[in-house]
Amino acid sequence: MPRKHSAADAPLRLDNQICFAVYSAAHAFNRVYKPLLDRLGLTYPQYLVMLVLWERDDVPVRDIGEKLFLDSGTLTPLLKRLEAAHLVKRTRSREDERQVLIALTPQGHALKDKARAVPQSILAASDCSVSELVAMKDEIVALRDRLNAVIGE
Amino acid sequence: MPRKHSAADAPLRLDNQICFAVYSAAHAFNRVYKPLLDRLGLTYPQYLVMLVLWERDDVPVRDIGEKLFLDSGTLTPLLKRLEAAHLVKRTRSREDERQVLIALTPQGHALKDKARAVPQSILAASDCSVSELVAMKDEIVALRDRLNAVIGE
DNA sequence: TCACATTTAATTGTTCGCAATTGAATGTGC
DNA sequence: GCACATTCAATTGCGAACAATTAAATGTGA
Helix, strand or coil: CCCCCCHHHHHHCHHHCHHHHHHHHHHHHHHHHHHHHHCCCCCHHHHHHHHHHHHCCCEEHHHHHHHHCCCHHHHHHHHHHHHHCCCEEEEECCCCCCCEEEEECHHHHHHHHHHCHHHHHHHHHHCCCHHHHHHHHHHHHHHHHHHHHHHCC | CCCCCCHHHHHHCHHHCHHHHHHHHHHHHHHHHHHHHHCCCCCHHHHHHHHHHHHCCCEEHHHHHHHHCCCHHHHHHHHHHHHHCCCEEEEECCCCCCCEEEEECHHHHHHHHHHCHHHHHHHHHHCCCHHHHHHHHHHHHHHHHHHHHHHCC
């Protein structure tokens, strides 16, 4: 007779699933970021794009997509919103007319200084030592990369 | 003179951010789940709702939301889709007419058996021992709960 | 050169996720 | 019993996220 909490059901229990842990942690991060990013006028995915651009400017959409694991269906409208906010400029590459190059505007560059406060606040909110966070991050990245390897068959 | 990779910029670098690790790992999980859940006719958030219901049936929307950290704006349309797929039934509670109770249909119950294959496939894809995954899961859940505690001031 | 595949971004349609609002039901203090 | 706040789901609007398709530019082989 199957009981309410049979051992066979353990793998299906919500609290046993690492994917739900990751899923719900991502949402929790988003909620902590929200008020911080509101001050910058950015959403979290837009913030990620800006992080990429602050590292290297004038890159094709495809490069941004590879770093963030996002495709053009997500990035095209997002980048248009960043352009509407005067943070980036989108121009067709002259060497390869298929590519659209994304470059920061002066305002986009300037926003970087304001953004420096964000990681500090997040560190405080996580209530955790830097070394612990780095260790966790490395584990999660390793897991992510193994998962992504499976997707590519 | 700020160089290309100055130490002051380290906290803003994408690869140093645990939140991006979590964010991208969540997407990677989603992509691994996709083909498995397609066979069940479920999306990942729908699968999470079914996990909750397989543990305890006939619960108000609010209870599901608390377990999954989702609100009615997300759950109402999702539950209507599950109802359209004949997996759940939505009925107003007679004790409290504000509440909508979600109950599994026979088909919803039956789907549980097919779902048992899912966690196994995920375990294989993560290419990791169960004990390692459990340890990681506990760390991530602890981090998530600290973040959620900050949100509630 | 010319047919053909590949690359790249854009578009369309569906589903999440959440903030803000609405409206009905319930509970509370007086 | 009645004004008032609270609770709950539903709704609206916006921004991701992604699959599938489209269209243009480029590369490749015969």
